[in-house]
Amino acid sequence: MVQNKKGRQNIDPHDMAEKMYKYFDADGDGTVSPDEIISAFQNIGKNWNTDDIRSFLETIDADGNGTIEKDEFIAFITKSLSQADGGH
Numbered sequence: 001m002v003q004n005k006k007g008r009q010n011i012d013p014h015d016m017a018e019k020m021y022k023y024f025d026a027d028g029d030g031t032v033s034p035d036e037i038i039s040a041f042q043n044i045g046k047n048w049n050t051d052d053i054r055s056f057l058e059t060i061d062a063d064g065n066g067t068i069e070k071d072e073f074i075a076f077i078t079k080s081l082s083q084a085d086g087g088h
Protein backbone atom coordinates (compact mmCIF):
# COMPACT_ATOMS: atom_id res chain seq x y z
CA MET A 1 0.00 0.00 0.00
CA VAL A 2 1.28 3.42 -0.90
CA GLN A 3 0.48 6.33 1.32
CA ASN A 4 0.57 9.73 -0.22
CA LYS A 5 1.51 12.44 2.20
CA LYS A 6 1.27 15.33 -0.17
CA GLY A 7 1.00 18.87 1.08
CA ARG A 8 1.85 17.98 4.63
CA GLN A 9 5.17 17.91 6.38
CA ASN A 10 4.63 14.91 8.57
CA ILE A 11 7.32 13.93 10.98
CA ASP A 12 7.98 10.25 10.72
CA PRO A 13 8.12 9.01 14.33
CA HIS A 14 10.51 6.24 13.40
CA ASP A 15 12.86 8.67 11.70
CA MET A 16 12.67 11.05 14.61
CA ALA A 17 13.36 8.28 17.10
CA GLU A 18 16.44 7.22 15.14
CA LYS A 19 17.81 10.75 15.24
CA MET A 20 17.14 11.07 18.95
CA TYR A 21 18.75 7.72 19.57
CA LYS A 22 21.89 8.80 17.76
CA TYR A 23 21.98 11.85 19.96
CA PHE A 24 21.66 9.80 23.12
CA ASP A 25 24.13 7.15 22.05
CA ALA A 26 27.18 9.38 22.37
CA ASP A 27 29.80 6.66 21.89
CA GLY A 28 27.86 4.99 19.08
CA ASP A 29 28.08 1.45 20.45
CA GLY A 30 24.40 0.78 19.75
CA THR A 31 23.18 0.90 23.35
CA VAL A 32 22.35 3.85 25.56
CA SER A 33 23.68 3.54 29.08
CA PRO A 34 22.39 5.46 32.11
CA ASP A 35 25.53 7.63 31.96
CA GLU A 36 24.76 8.56 28.37
CA ILE A 37 21.21 9.49 29.29
CA ILE A 38 22.43 11.67 32.14
CA SER A 39 24.92 13.55 29.97
CA ALA A 40 22.38 13.91 27.14
CA PHE A 41 19.89 15.52 29.51
CA GLN A 42 22.58 17.75 30.97
CA ASN A 43 23.54 18.84 27.46
CA ILE A 44 20.01 19.98 26.69
CA GLY A 45 19.86 21.78 30.02
CA LYS A 46 17.43 19.51 31.78
CA ASN A 47 18.33 19.17 35.41
CA TRP A 48 16.84 15.82 36.15
CA ASN A 49 18.12 14.06 39.20
CA THR A 50 19.40 10.52 38.93
CA ASP A 51 16.15 9.10 40.30
CA ASP A 52 14.16 10.78 37.53
CA ILE A 53 16.56 9.50 34.95
CA ARG A 54 16.48 6.01 36.40
CA SER A 55 12.70 5.82 36.23
CA PHE A 56 12.82 7.21 32.68
CA LEU A 57 15.28 4.46 31.82
CA GLU A 58 13.12 1.80 33.43
CA THR A 59 10.13 2.97 31.42
CA ILE A 60 11.96 2.48 28.15
CA ASP A 61 14.09 -0.52 29.07
CA ALA A 62 11.64 -3.21 28.03
CA ASP A 63 13.94 -6.18 28.67
CA GLY A 64 15.26 -4.72 31.92
CA ASN A 65 18.97 -5.16 31.15
CA GLY A 66 19.81 -1.64 32.33
CA THR A 67 20.59 -0.14 28.93
CA ILE A 68 18.34 1.13 26.16
CA GLU A 69 18.66 -0.70 22.88
CA LYS A 70 17.64 0.99 19.67
CA ASP A 71 14.48 -1.05 19.18
CA GLU A 72 13.35 -0.31 22.74
CA PHE A 73 13.88 3.39 22.19
CA ILE A 74 12.12 3.45 18.83
CA ALA A 75 9.21 1.47 20.24
CA PHE A 76 8.92 3.91 23.13
CA ILE A 77 9.02 7.04 20.94
CA THR A 78 6.64 5.77 18.28
CA LYS A 79 4.23 4.62 20.99
CA SER A 80 4.32 7.94 22.83
CA LEU A 81 3.84 9.87 19.62
CA SER A 82 0.94 7.75 18.45
CA GLN A 83 -0.71 8.12 21.86
CA ALA A 84 -0.23 11.88 21.74
CA ASP A 85 -1.89 11.87 18.35
CA GLY A 86 -4.67 9.58 19.55
CA GLY A 87 -7.77 11.73 19.78
CA HIS A 88 -9.54 11.82 16.48
Ligand SMILES: [Ca+2]
Binds near residue numbers: 031
Ligand atom coordinates in the same frame (compact mmCIF):
# COMPACT_ATOMS: atom_id res chain seq x y z
CA1 LIG B 1 26.41 4.03 23.95
Ligand SMILES: [Ca+2]
Binds near residue numbers: 061063066067069072
Ligand atom coordinates in the same frame (compact mmCIF):
# COMPACT_ATOMS: atom_id res chain seq x y z
CA1 LIG C 1 17.25 -2.99 27.32
